[in-house]
Structure formats: structure tokens, C-alpha cells
Amino acid sequence: xxxxxxxxxxxxxxxxxxxxxxxxxxxxxxxxxxxxxxxxxxxxxxxxxxxxxxxxxxxxxxxxxxxxxxxxxxxxxxxxxxxxxxxxxxxxxxxxxxxxxxxxxxxxxxxxxxxxxxxxxxxxxxxxxxxxxxxxxxxxxxxxxxxxxxxxxxxxxxxxxxxxxxxxxxxxxxxxxxxxxxxxxxxxxxxxxxxxxxxxxxxxxxxxxxx
Ligand SMILES: Cc1ncc(COP(=O)(O)OP(=O)(O)O)c(N)n1
Ligand SMILES: Cc1ncsc1CCOP(=O)(O)O
Ligand SMILES: [Mg+2]
Numbered sequence: 001x002x003x004x005x006x007x008x009x010x011x012x013x014x015x016x017x018x019x020x021x022x023x024x025x026x027x028x029x030x031x032x033x034x035x036x037x038x039x040x041x042x043x044x045x046x047x048x049x050x051x052x053x054x055x056x057x058x059x060x061x062x063x064x065x066x067x068x069x070x071x072x073x074x075x076x077x078x079x080x081x082x083x084x085x086x087x088x089x090x091x092x093x094x095x096x097x098x099x100x101x102x103x104x105x106x107x108x109x110x111x112x113x114x115x116x117x118x119x120x121x122x123x124x125x126x127x128x129x130x131x132x133x134x135x136x137x138x139x140x141x142x143x144x145x146x147x148x149x150x151x152x153x154x155x156x157x158x159x160x161x162x163x164x165x166x167x168x169x170x171x172x173x174x175x176x177x178x179x180x181x182x183x184x185x186x187x188x189x190x191x192x193x194x195x196x197x198x199x200x201x202x203x204x205x206x207x208x209x210x211x
Contacts, residue, residue, distance in 0.1 A: 106125045
């Protein structure tokens, strides 16, 4: 069976909000979240460096697993817990530098072929998406749905997995029933009428993740 060649994460990363500001990082860590991602799109490293530094400091203060999306050089420079990369990033990233710096790595996948590619990299976790239609990111492929997600989770055995895409409070229980280790959400929290309540409810379902 495959094993990560990057530093390990727990199999169960629990509730995993993906947010675009330091303000959201602080709010959600204060609300008890312990796995979280800073996802700021299409800026230069210089433009996001202060936010990356602040997010990493918060992650450390709350003993949380803070992943940086995309800006892997800054994540290494400031010693984040981990980095999240898409498939297309794999060709242009110094993966050995991430590994040598001791950062965890998460990789996006959308189908079996992309899972093959991800497994060859042996990241800390594999993200499976998008499960349901999403308004948050333009996706070139169709949603994989629960059956395909369950098949992917089964294929990956005890490899840490994260489900993402269109996961609402109502859909989270069925997603978790597939055995996936974590649910990553954007709008279920950031667009909720009451984000505190939504976060507490999602934490009750998905947990904070294992140590
Ligand atoms: C947990 C998690 N899964 C998937 C993604 C998507 O990452 P990526 O494919 O790099 O796309 P962008 O988020 O950069 O638009 C993610 N960010 N987090
Ligand atoms: C970043 C990303 N990658 C795949 S789907 C997605 C967006 C998920 O957002 P939401 O939880 O609002 O559907
Ligand atoms: Mg990315």
C-alpha cells in the first residue's frame, strides 16, 4: 500500500475550512477549528507575504494545522504546517524543498488518473473533489458525487483523504459516511447566515481532527 513520503498528518483532519483572509483564520481558530487553509488567489508573493506570516503565527498560537494554498515558497520561508497544491502546480513546484523543510503537502485530485499522479508524489493527504456543484470555484470537470467519492476513499485505504466541493451542513453526514477523513468547506461557513453556528454544527459532525 502507498504511504506518504511527506511528513504525516492524522488520517482524520476533521473540519477543514478554506478561507481567504487572516480575519477568517483568527475567527475560526478561536471557534475551535484545528485544520484550516489560507487560500488567496492570484496575487504576487510580495502582496500576500504579510498575510501568510500572520496566518502562520495564528496557526502556531492555536496549535492548529495551517495549510497555505499555492504560495509554497512563502510557506517554506515562514514554516507553515503545510502546503496545498493543485495538479497543475506539481510540475512547477520544488516538491523536494517542501519535503526537506518538513512541511506537510496536500494535493488536489478529481479522478482516478489524478489520484495516480498524486500517489506518485506521496503527499501527506489527497483531496478528492469536487463532490457536489460549487459556486466557489470554476471547475472544468463534473462533480464526482458520493458514489465516486466512496470508491476513491475505498481505493485509498488508510491514506489520509479530504473531500471538497459543495459540502453543506446538510450534505456533510453523507460525505463523512464514505469514510473520508476530512471535509473541506468554503461557503458552508463563509456564506452562512450565522457562521458561528454553522462552524459549531460542522465541528460536531466532522470533529476537530485527531492529534
Ligand atoms: C483541501 C483542498 N482541496 C482542494 C483544493 C483546490 O486546490 P487547487 O486545485 O490548487 O485549486 P485552488 O484552490 O488553488 O483554486 C484546495 N484549495 N483545498
Ligand atoms: C477550492 C475548491 N477546490 C475544489 S472545489 C473548491 C471550492 C469549494 O467551495 P465550497 O465549499 O463553497 O463549494
Ligand atoms: Mg492551488
